[in-house]
Amino acid sequence: MKNKRQATAIHQQATAGPFQLPVRQLLGFLLVVSCSLLTASCGVYSFTGTTLSPDIKSVTVNNFVLATAGGPANLPLTFNERLKEYYQRYTNLKVVPNNGDMVLEGNITGYDLLAVAPTAQDQAGVNRLQITVLARFYNNKDESKNFEQSFSFYQDFPQNQTLSQNESRLVPKILDQIVLDIFNKTAADW
Numbered sequence: 001m002k003n004k005r006q007a008t009a010i011h012q013q014a015t016a017g018p019f020q021l022p023v024r025q026l027l028g029f030l031l032v033v034s035c036s037l038l039t040a041s042c043g044v045y046s047f048t049g050t051t052l053s054p055d056i057k058s059v060t061v062n063n064f065v066l067a068t069a070g071g072p073a074n075l076p077l078t079f080n081e082r083l084k085e086y087y088q089r090y091t092n093l094k095v096v097p098n099n100g101d102m103v104l105e106g107n108i109t110g111y112d113l114l115a116v117a118p119t120a121q122d123q124a125g126v127n128r129l130q131i132t133v134l135a136r137f138y139n140n141k142d143e144s145k146n147f148e149q150s151f152s153f154y155q156d157f158p159q160n161q162t163l164s165q166n167e168s169r170l171v172p173k174i175l176d177q178i179v180l181d182i183f184n185k186t187a188a189d190w
Contacts, residue, residue: 052091052187056141059093060100064108064133071111071131072171079108079133082179091187102186106135110152113163123159129166130154131174137186149185153177 061084066076083104084095093102110132117125132152139145155170157163 052093053141056101056139057094058096058100059087059091059102059104060096060098061087062103062105064106064135066111067107067109067134068111068132070113071108072167075111075171076108078171079175079179082175083182086179086183087187090183101140103138103140104135104182104186106133108132109134109150114154115159116156125159126156127159127161127163128154128156129163129170129174131171131178133178133182135182135185137182139186145186147185151178151181151185153181 061080064076064079064083072078087093088095093100108131110130112130112132114128114130115123115126116128130152131154132150134148134150136148137146153174155166155173157166157170
């Protein structure tokens with residue numbers, strides 16, 4: 001009986017294969033790998049993708065103003081609120097009314113309806129709504145990060161529809177993309 005148990009144990013070890021590890025060894029290996037990944041990270045990083053320095057604690061978003069003809073009257077207010085909300089949601093920064101470690105301000109410089117994809121009848125095949133925002137960014141902890149840059153995005157809609165039919169659907173999408181681009185330039189350093 002003893003020989004039969006030994007033979008069974010030897011057979012099980014032989015058929016287990018070289019890749020089967022005991023649970024303790026596997027857990028130990030995973031622990032070492034995860035610890036080494038945590039300690040070997042470079043720079044300042046967070047799981048939201050931001051590369052903000054730990055000494056930056058606040059952001060101020062001064063009112064962006066409408067510096068173009070056209071567009072909804074509440075466009076600057078909507079843009080400001082979306083920008084503030086994005087920083088609150090995706091960073092640990094406190095949004096303060098003034099004197100933030102980072103400051104954003106600027107103008108909405110373009111609200112343009114463009115005809116694109118002309119057809120043989122000299123009509124637009126597609127209409128395009130394009131919004132442009134000039135943003136000025138000040139990093140009060142590292143002035144080398146300061147910039148002034150235009151951000152623009154657009155959405156197309158069919159030529160047989162009017163802007164007023166599409167504006168409430170298109171403007172939020174455009175603003176969301178511009179907010180994301182500004183956020184990436186300021187907080188994710190992309």
